[in-house]
Amino acid sequence: MGRKPTKNAEPTADLRTYTIRDYRLEKPSFTLRQVRTGDELHYEVESGDLSVPAPPIRESKYLSREQCIEIYRWMLLNRRMETALENLYKQGKVVGGVYFGLGQEACSCASAYALHKDEWLGPMIRNQGALLVRGFSPADIMMQYMAKSGSPTKGRDASSHFGDIKERNVVAPISTLGDLIPVLAGIALGARLQGKNIAVMTYIGDGGQSTGVTYEGLNFAAVQRLGLVLMVENNLWGYSTPADMQFRVKDLAERAIAYRIPGVIVDGTDACQVYDACHEACERARRGEGPTLIEAKMMRMKGHAIHDAAEYVPKPLFEYWRKRDPIARLEDYLVHKKKWLSANENHVLIADVERQLEADREFAVNSPMPTPESAAGGVYCEAGCHQVRPKYAVPKVRGGKAEGPKKTEAAVHLK
Ligand SMILES: Cc1ncc(C[n+]2csc(CCOP(=O)(O)OP(=O)(O)O)c2C)c(N)n1
Ligand SMILES: [Mg+2]
16 A cells, blocks of 8 residues: 555655745735626626725834824825825816826835935836925925926926936836836946945836836846845736736735745735835845845725726725725824824824925916926037936945855956
């Protein structure tokens, strides 16, 4: 008689195991099914219990009361500004479209909050909260959408293609998904060549992470041990394509294994989890140990942009994620669980955010459009009109500092 096969075989020498850190207090596991009826196509939730109540906020290992309240304030400002933008669009004051990060405010604000002032951010369209944290005002962003002369691009662009490489260390995104990743890695390399390891952060969606440049950029950062913090915003939709039809891995954090870097999963609607994971990734970056991939799970609570009513999203999914509203959850945590804000202090804070937003909205609406004569200004470079100075200048160190066993190889690549 042969040996009875064991059901749960012990790991053997030919079986490798990997670790993915998962910060979440709940792990939703529903899947979507594509249903065709004639020419019509729609999605249904196939399995999973959507009636479960939202989990509590996970206690932060690092955030103080003041910092938690500050992040909450940024998130409120983020949301109120987007509501104002929606109204401005409906009043015909916005030139072009508007993109929203509804439901993603914790991911945007708490991630950017983990960066130091002299570090760098590359935002994507849903990270307007991150722009606020980095020092752009709501008026800047609203003027940008209205193409006003006082906007960051002086009315030359009417959406998210702006940054500030002088003061705020924000790289202007272009639309091509994933292209910020090698750019941010390059900034970390530039800093390394100056002899310092910094954290740099950028974002990519569940759709955008499929691009080749995402692989190239992250692999380069991994090989060179550059301090890139890549936030993979898994909001379940890329335009109208559900995440289930975009990739086969269970969690996008698993991608990290292939780069041999840490992969972490957080609940993107829990600001404390987002901050803690980002803080740890930034600290690792500052120690010169290389990049981290953080997958933030949440849902895009509006369409791709204002023109998209998101009819293809099954209604029960909206109900499920509405119960996980990042602002309502953090508010409940601050007011009821921690009692860090009294009900009155909370009202005062909200009123203050609304006052600031209204003042910025007024200012943005009343500011002038660019003059027709100025249209070509700043678009074409005339000899001597401006200078592009490299922030990190010429290399001061050869090879840079790379920790760990691959030290020599990493240094060779930098020559
Ligand atoms: C390389 C590239 N391919 C396609 C597009 C067009 N496009 C813009 S946004 C988008 C969907 C992005 O989905 P996801 O990455 O999940 O981000 P989300 O909008 O959900 O934040 C697509 C396909 C693009 N901008 N760049
Ligand atoms: Mg998406």
